[in-house]
Amino acid sequence: xTSPFTPIIEAARAADTETARAIMALSxxxxxxxxxxxxxxxxxxxxxxxxxxxxxxxxATLFGGGRAPMRTAxxxxxxxxxxxxxxxxxxxxxxxxxxxxxxxxxxxxxxxDKPLSEILSAARLGAEASIRFGxxxxxxxxxAGYHQTATAGAxxxxxxAAELMDLTEEQVLHALGLTATRASGLKSxxxxxxxxxxxGIAASNGVEAAFLAxxxxxxxxxxxxxVNGFVQTxxxxxxxxxxxxxxxxxxxxxxxxxxxxxxxxxxxxxTMSDLDADRITEITVFTHPRWLTVCNQPAPTxxxxxxxxxxxxxxxxxxxHDTAALETYSDALCADPAVIALRDRVKVVGxxxxxxxxxxxxxxxSEEGRVASFDLDAxxxxxxxxxxxxxxxxxxxxxxxxxxxxxxxxGGDRAALTDxxxxxx
Numbered sequence: 001x002t003s004p005f006t007p008i009i010e011a012a013r014a015a016d017t018e019t020a021r022a023i024m025a026l027s028x029x030x031x032x033x034x035x036x037x038x039x040x041x042x043x044x045x046x047x048x049x050x051x052x053x054x055x056x057x058x059x060a061t062l063f064g065g066g067r068a069p070m071r072t073a074x075x076x077x078x079x080x081x082x083x084x085x086x087x088x089x090x091x092x093x094x095x096x097x098x099x100x101x102x103x104x105x106x107x108x109x110x111x112x113d114k115p116l117s118e119i120l121s122a123a124r125l126g127a128e129a130s131i132r133f134g135x136x137x138x139x140x141x142x143x144a145g146y147h148q149t150a151t152a153g154a155x156x157x158x159x160x161a162a163e164l165m166d167l168t169e170e171q172v173l174h175a176l177g178l179t180a181t182r183a184s185g186l187k188s189x190x191x192x193x194x195x196x197x198x199x200g201i202a203a204s205n206g207v208e209a210a211f212l213a214x215x216x217x218x219x220x221x222x223x224x225x226x227v228n229g230f231v232q233t234x235x236x237x238x239x240x241x242x243x244x245x246x247x248x249x250x251x252x253x254x255x256x257x258x259x260x261x262x263x264x265x266x267x268x269x270x271t272m273s274d275l276d277a278d279r280i281t282e283i284t285v286f287t288h289p290r291w292l293t294v295c296n297q298p299a300p301t302x303x304x305x306x307x308x309x310x311x312x313x314x315x316x317x318x319x320x321h322d323t324a325a326l327e328t329y330s331d332a333l334c335a336d337p338a339v340i341a342l343r344d345r346v347k348v349v350g351x352x353x354x355x356x357x358x359x360x361x362x363x364x365x366s367e368e369g370r371v372a373s374f375d376l377d378a379x380x381x382x383x384x385x386x387x388x389x390x391x392x393x394x395x396x397x398x399x400x401x402x403x404x405x406x407x408x409x410x411g412g413d414r415a416a417l418t419d420x421x422x423x424x425x
Contacts, residue, residue, distance in 0.1 A: 150185020157206025
């Protein structure tokens with residue numbers, strides 16, 4: 001039995017490389033640290049309250065402790081791990097794979113008592129597939145207002161859950177067909193609790209669809225690409241051919257606690273040395289025009305706004321504030337006279353010939369001024385990526401818990417992982 005889903009499933013299975021598996025393990029550390037650090041956020045507390053009020057069979061662990069039915073755990077943990085918006089991203093997918101896929105995989109894995117190695121293997125498959133669904137949906141889908149983390153992510157979450165439930169090929173197609181009618185999430189929620197909730201919706205939808213298909217639920221297995229199917233009704237214009245390479249290998253992890261659109265600029269600044277903010281008269285940031293409507297708030301007054309401001313982020317970095325630290329993005333620093341003065345010397349310019357992952361920064365506005373560029377698509381050695389993610393995890397949850405998470409993931413110890421997740425932040 002084949003369907004429009006089949007080429008994506010087959011390509012995702014074939015992309016099971018050693019590097020992709022290693023990156024999935026690092027993403028598990030990053031995801032868990034973000035979830036632990038985000039458990040006190042309002043969206044996390046409210047979704048937890050929903051889980052506690054509904055009750056149900058305690059099947060899977062929640063960030064911060066307690067257990068809930070696996071579908072509910074996927075919802076709560078998805079929202080919680082995306083609450084800080086500090087999790088991994090794939091620019092081809094235009095979304096955050098781990099916050100949709102890992103909550104689903106872990107919830108089902110706990111329910112079915114699967115070893116952590118199998119959970120991470122299923123998560124790799126789901127994350128790879130979610131990126132490929134994102135490519136299939138394309139830029140028009142995103143520009144029309146759909147949140148790919150929630151839409152493409154739901155399909156990836158479903159495939160991960162289906163793998164752990166040992167569904168047959170036919171059942172997998174029915175599960176994905178059902179996901180096509182459940183996948184949802186709007187960009188209009190950006191800047192509100194609705195954005196991280198979208199990640200929880202994706203994880204929960206994937207678990208639900210796989211569970212129902214496992215018990216005989218029949219859907220339209222052609223629902224991806226048929227008359228009135230997902231592609232036709234959701235403004236999709238992406239590529240139908242599936243790339244041969246493992247797309248998970250080009251996953252980006254966040255090393256700054258702000259919008260990913262700012263990261264290439266901050267990385268470019270980091271390559272410059274001996275910068276004296278007092279002697280810089282003009283800073284120009286060249287970026288892809290797409291980001292001008294995403295993270296270009298000119299004069300934010302709140303810490304949240306600073307996370308979406310080229311001018312403020314550049315000023316913070318040049319003044320020596322740690323852009324990887326959550327506390328850097330504060331209302332107080334937005335009102336700091338030194339930050340404001342330097343911020344007002346920053347000019348942001350859209351440049352069509354730059355990739356969405358690139359930035360170019362010039363200082364002092366002259367041929368003699370300093371110039372630096374950075375492309376987030378540039379490969380990062382695994383050892384370097386692991387070192388930076390370990391440091392990030394330690395900053396988020398403390399050195400001891402970060403080391404416990406690392407040992408659990410590297411040792412395949414699911415109980416140790418969920419124990420670290422369950423403790424209060």
